[in-house]
Amino acid sequence: MSLKGKVAIVTGGASGIGRACSVRLAADGAAVAVWDLNAEGAEETVAAIEKAGGRAIACVGDAAEPEAVVASAARTRSMLGAPTILVNNAGITSFCRFIDIDEEAWDRMMRVNLKGPFLCTRAVVRDMLDAGWGRIINISSSSAQTGAPAMGHYAASKGGVIGFTKALAMEYAAQGITVNNIPPGFVDTPMLRSSPIDVDAAAAVAPMKRPGRPEDIAAACAYLASEEANYVTGQTLSVNGGRYLV
Numbered sequence: 001m002s003l004k005g006k007v008a009i010v011t012g013g014a015s016g017i018g019r020a021c022s023v024r025l026a027a028d029g030a031a032v033a034v035w036d037l038n039a040e041g042a043e044e045t046v047a048a049i050e051k052a053g054g055r056a057i058a059c060v061g062d063a064a065e066p067e068a069v070v071a072s073a074a075r076t077r078s079m080l081g082a083p084t085i086l087v088n089n090a091g092i093t094s095f096c097r098f099i100d101i102d103e104e105a106w107d108r109m110m111r112v113n114l115k116g117p118f119l120c121t122r123a124v125v126r127d128m129l130d131a132g133w134g135r136i137i138n139i140s141s142s143s144a145q146t147g148a149p150a151m152g153h154y155a156a157s158k159g160g161v162i163g164f165t166k167a168l169a170m171e172y173a174a175q176g177i178t179v180n181n182i183p184p185g186f187v188d189t190p191m192l193r194s195s196p197i198d199v200d201a202a203a204a205v206a207p208m209k210r211p212g213r214p215e216d217i218a219a220a221c222a223y224l225a226s227e228e229a230n231y232v233t234g235q236t237l238s239v240n241g242g243r244y245l246v
């Protein structure tokens, strides 16, 4: 699946799923802009890509802050060229009984998980329209499909990402831009390990008896970014080891 000549942005590319997507898209030939708040992690991802013979830059900033997003988009354009692949992956989670979710926690979740994808998409969609080709891949969550206790704000934000995906897919279908989402389920990343979820216990009752690997999500991301997926848009590609069957 060659992405040679394409420029990709992966938000949250310093860790976990975002790092795996960055490495995979670079291995498939794209030049990758690794956007993250975490400068050290972003540079580590860039180093891994360069070591494998790929091309990447780090853009350090908050993917939910309008000025930072515009600045990262400009840096990406000037260093790598116009981006036509965007992976909206940066996200946060937290576990909190509904009764204890205050407005600040709700707003923080919506800002990073839902407003962030809006801002990042807005910053680069014109590049895609100019190219007559684009791929937007939103990382949602299986918790928006299944529901999840103590995750009302998180599940709501990710449900919003799924609706956003479908709306944009319809709006841009005739202009060569596809928009899809991947809801991961239990992927072994720093986010999952720092949550109250007992990963091994959850894996034991999962159909495949193991958590997902970031590379499992990256493979789906690479497919959706590829030319082969040109007739796929507005879809939810569940990569979850059979945890939830659509």
Ligand SMILES: NC(=O)c1ccc[n+]([C@@H]2O[C@H](COP(=O)([O-])OP(=O)(O)OC[C@H]3O[C@@H](n4cnc5c(N)ncnc54)[C@H](O)[C@@H]3O)[C@@H](O)[C@H]2O)c1
Residues within 6 Å of the ligand: 011, 012, 013, 014, 015, 016, 017, 018, 035, 036, 037, 038, 041, 061, 062, 063, 064, 089, 090, 091, 092, 093, 112, 116, 139, 140, 141, 142, 143, 183, 184, 185, 186, 187, 188, 189, 190, 191, 192
């Ligand atoms: N791991 C799972 O089981 C799982 C399940 C469902 C959905 N997801 C989703 O997958 C995505 C990646 O999760 P992960 O498990 O790799 O998490 P992770 O915590 O390992 O990585 C998330 C990355 O996003 C970055 N980030 C967070 N807020 C940011 C911001 N405002 N601006 C820029 N960067 C920011 C972090 O610095 C980090 O590098 C998230 O959207 C998450 O909600 C993960």
